[in-house]
Amino acid sequence: MPPRALITGITGQDGRYMAQMLVAKGYDVYGMVRGQANPKIRMVQEETPELELVEGDLQDLSSLIGAVEQVQPDEVYNLAAISFVALSFRQAELTGDITGLGVLRMLEAVRIVGGPSSQGSGNRMRFYQASSSEMFGKVRETPQTERTPFHPRSPYGAAKVFGHYITVNYRESYGLYACSGICFNHESPRRGLEFVTRKVSNGVARIKLGLQEKLTLGNLDAARDWGYAGDFCEAMWLMLQQDEPDDYVIATGETHTIGELLQLAFAAAGIDDWKDLVESDPRFTRPAEVDILTGDATKARDKLGWKPKVDFAELVRMMVENDLAEESNGGGRPY
Ligand code: G4F
Numbered sequence: 001m002p003p004r005a006l007i008t009g010i011t012g013q014d015g016r017y018m019a020q021m022l023v024a025k026g027y028d029v030y031g032m033v034r035g036q037a038n039p040k041i042r043m044v045q046e047e048t049p050e051l052e053l054v055e056g057d058l059q060d061l062s063s064l065i066g067a068v069e070q071v072q073p074d075e076v077y078n079l080a081a082i083s084f085v086a087l088s089f090r091q092a093e094l095t096g097d098i099t100g101l102g103v104l105r106m107l108e109a110v111r112i113v114g115g116p117s118s119q120g121s122g123n124r125m126r127f128y129q130a131s132s133s134e135m136f137g138k139v140r141e142t143p144q145t146e147r148t149p150f151h152p153r154s155p156y157g158a159a160k161v162f163g164h165y166i167t168v169n170y171r172e173s174y175g176l177y178a179c180s181g182i183c184f185n186h187e188s189p190r191r192g193l194e195f196v197t198r199k200v201s202n203g204v205a206r207i208k209l210g211l212q213e214k215l216t217l218g219n220l221d222a223a224r225d226w227g228y229a230g231d232f233c234e235a236m237w238l239m240l241q242q243d244e245p246d247d248y249v250i251a252t253g254e255t256h257t258i259g260e261l262l263q264l265a266f267a268a269a270g271i272d273d274w275k276d277l278v279e280s281d282p283r284f285t286r287p288a289e290v291d292i293l294t295g296d297a298t299k300a301r302d303k304l305g306w307k308p309k310v311d312f313a314e315l316v317r318m319m320v321e322n323d324l325a326e327e328s329n330g331g332g333r334p335y
Contacts (some may be wrong), residue, residue, distance in 0.1 A: 006077070008032045008058065008106065009080030010051070011040035013190040014130065017233045018077055019048045025237075030071045032056040058102030061126035064109035068125070068207055072113075075240050076130045078106045081160075084194050085134060087194040088156035089287055100159030103129055107170045107178065115178075126146035126177040126240045129167040132160045133179025133184040133225070133251070133293050146182065146247055153288040164247075171245055179239040181232075184251035184295040187315060189322035196258065197226060197319060200265045205323035207277055208269040219223035220258050223292040227252040228318075238304040251295020254307045264313055268320035 007021050009015040010031025022029045030052045033041055041134045044051060058080055066078070074100070079100040082088060088095040107127065114123035124200035136144045137153035164180050171178040191198035196217065206212035227250075266274040298307045300306045 002026050002028050003074045003079060004028045004030065004071060005075045006030045006032060006054070006067065006071045007077045007079060007103055008056070009078075009130075010053075011038065011044055012079060012083070013188055013192070013229050014079045014186070014236075015045060015077075015107060016047060016190055017133045017188070017227070017230050018236065019051050020077065021045065021230075021237065022235050023048055023050045027075075028052070030054045030067075030073065038230070047236075049090040051252065058098050058105060061108060063104045066107050067175035068109040068113040070310050073125055074127070074180060075126045076106065076110055077130075077236060078103060079124070079130045081130065081163075082156065084192070085154045085156045085290075086151050086194075086284070086286055088154050088159070092155035096159050096162075097154045098159075100162040104166050105175070107166060111170065111174055111176060120299055123176055126245070127167070127170075127179070128236050128240055129163055129178065129180045130236075131164040131180040131247070132157070133182060133249075134290060135161045135164060135182065136293060137290050139290075139293065142292075143251075143294040144182075144249065144252065145296045146299055147247055153290050154286065157290075167245065177240070177245045180247040181184055181236050181239055182249045182295075183232055183235075184225040184227060184245065184293060186227045186229040186232040186250075187319065188224060189228065191319070196222075197316070198323075200258075200261055201316065201319035202323045204262075204265045204269050204271070204320055205327045206251060208271060211327060214279055215262075216279050216281045216284070217258065218280065218282070218286070219220070219289055220280050221291070222289065223255050223256050223257045225251045225253065225293050225295045226261075226315065227308050228315050231308040235300055235304060235306045238300075238306055242303070246263055246303070248304065249295050250300055251297045251298050252312070253295060253297060254312060255292060255294040256312055260312075261316060264316040265320050268317045269324065276312045278326070
């Protein structure tokens with residue numbers, strides 16, 4: 001029997017890479033979707049025809065129990081969340097419910113359905129929680145490791161801290177094989193247009209093609225440890241293949257500024273003189289900011305044998321080239 005995986009957040013960037021990676025590894029893969037019409041569902045079905053869809057909603061425990069009962073997964077990847085930090089300030093309660101309590105509900109579904117002991121001990125289902133470097137927020141030390149204290153700076157970060165600790169708690173209380181990956185920013189051509197890397201790659205492509213005049217961003221001083229989403233999905237899978245469950249920082253260890261991101265993106269489109277093409281607008285700044293993040297993934301390297309393959313320059317080039325092709329072709333997909 002091939003192993004079975006259940007992925008929440010299947011229409012998001014990571015869910016899409018994870019589904020394709022697991023299918024290639026021989027898994028039967030199930031993606032959880034909310035019951036309503038979502039144009040991205042067709043996209044993931046076209047992208048990964050082997051994928052089966054199952055209904056479930058992180059706000060509804062009984063639907064999660066139903067999904068886990070139906071799939072009987074060996075591995076559960078909880079990748080779903082309200083993941084856009086800026087939106088979490090405007091929809092703080094919803095973010096707490098989905099990004100925070102949603103983790104608890106998913107863990108409960110695994111604990112209840114997973115047997116043989118309903119208390120979790122001996123539970124054959126392995127659980128991955130997508131934790132985030134946003135939990136470090138106003139950073140207490142640099143670089144950040146698995147032992148760095150958290151200081152979230154947004155409702156999103158605070159909800160992720162709950163999700164992280166409840167995952168640790170279910171591991172310690174019920175013996176669940178539950179892991180938390182503290183993932184630093186990870187990007188790709190599949191990144192949503194609201195995130196800064198894709199906003200830049202897409203904006204640069206549109207400027208190059210004469211479809212847009214300027215790129216309007218928020219805080220230009222921020223710096224991030226940006227990696228490639230495909231590499232990060234490999235780390236998530238590796239976490240669930242170990243003898244013992246544990247938590248890991250997943251990061252490249254390199255920090256770049258938004259200025260460097262802009263420089264590389266414009267260069268990839270063959271535009272040298274770009275300073276006047278970028279402006280900052282307070283509409284895109286946040287009530288509290290995470291200024292700079294740098295991860296130390298030594299533990300993942302030593303215990304999982306993981307290291308990133310795609311570097312920052314290659315990542316930015318890949319994203320700009322994708323957007324140049326999509327925008328030349330009428331703007332890509334409507335989602
Ligand atoms: O691309 P961002 O929106 O990503 P952010 O806030 O770092 O969060 C992402 O990475 C986290 C991992 O650490 C994930 F957990 C989370 O779900 C998400 O995937 O913003 C990056 C930086 C911020 O400092 C932001 O203020 O870029 C700055 N920025 C400046 N101008 C902008 C803009 N961000 C966006 N989205 N749009 C702008 O116009």
